[in-house]
Every structure is written in C-alpha cells, then in structure tokens.
Amino acid sequence: MTEFGYIKNGETLSIRIEACTGCGACIEVCPHAVLELRESKATIRDRTLCMECGACALNCPMDAISVSVGVGCAAAIIRGKLSGGPPSCDCGSGSSCCG
Numbered sequence: 475m476t477e478f479g480y481i482k483n484g485e486t487l488s489i490r491i492e493a494c495t496g497c498g499a500c501i502e503v504c505p506h507a508v509l510e511l512r513e514s515k516a517t518i519r520d521r522t523l524c525m526e527c528g529a530c531a532l533n534c535p536m537d538a539i540s541v542s543v544g545v546g547c548a549a550a551i552i553r554g555k556l557s558g559g560p561p562s563c564d565c566g567s568g569s570s571c572c573g
C-alpha cells in the first residue's frame with residue numbers, strides 16, 4: 475500500500491539529537507510514522523509524511539523537537555481559512571495530541 479506524502483510538509487521539523495534520551499514518546503504519538511529510533515536517538519524517517527501536527531514536540535519530555543504546528547495540516551489550513559484565523563486542526567483540546 476502506498477503511503478500518502480504531504481508535499482513540502484515536514485520542512486519545519488527538527489530534532490536536537492544531543493537532547494534526545496531515546497524515550498520513544500515522539501514515535502508513539504506520531505500518526506504518520508515519520509520518526510524512528512536509531513542508535514537510541516529519535517531520527518526523521520520520512521519528513522514528507524509529516525503533517526506538522528505538533529504531537530511529537532508536545533510529548534517530548536526533553537523539548538528536543540521543534541516543529542511549526544499547523545503549517546502543513548490540510549484540516550488546519552481549511553479551518554483557519556473558514557474562521558479567518560490562524561491554522562488550527564482543533565483536535566488538541568483535552569488530549570495530548572496537538573498543541
């Protein structure tokens with residue numbers, strides 16, 4: 475089965491390897507398997523699959539991940555346009571998903 479790639483997405487995603495403890499939290503919460511552990515450090519497996527939801531950064535206890543939330547999420551962009559506000563997928567309230 476072919477995975478859907480978000481063209482130009484994931485451009486803002488970065489990991490400070492030196493801060494990563496390899497806990498795996500970011501990998502568990504990522505909905506698109508963007509990240510993987512290599513030699514006990516989180517690494518980016520395929521950044522084109524990233525929809526910049528922010529869940530990985532939100533759940534990293536070491537604040538080792540940086541991503542601009544909502545930039546590439548289609549739902550967030552559409553919601554933002556409809557509301558006249560910034561991109562927001564609105565799925566984070568009360569959960570540990572998005573920021």
Ligand code: SF4
Nearest residue numbers: 504524525527528530
């Ligand atoms: S921002 Fe979302 S899709 Fe991108 S790597 Fe983090 S959890 Fe995965």
Ligand code: SF4
Nearest residue numbers: 494495497498500534
């Ligand atoms: S959640 Fe943070 S500390 Fe844990 S593996 Fe991911 S980047 Fe590393």
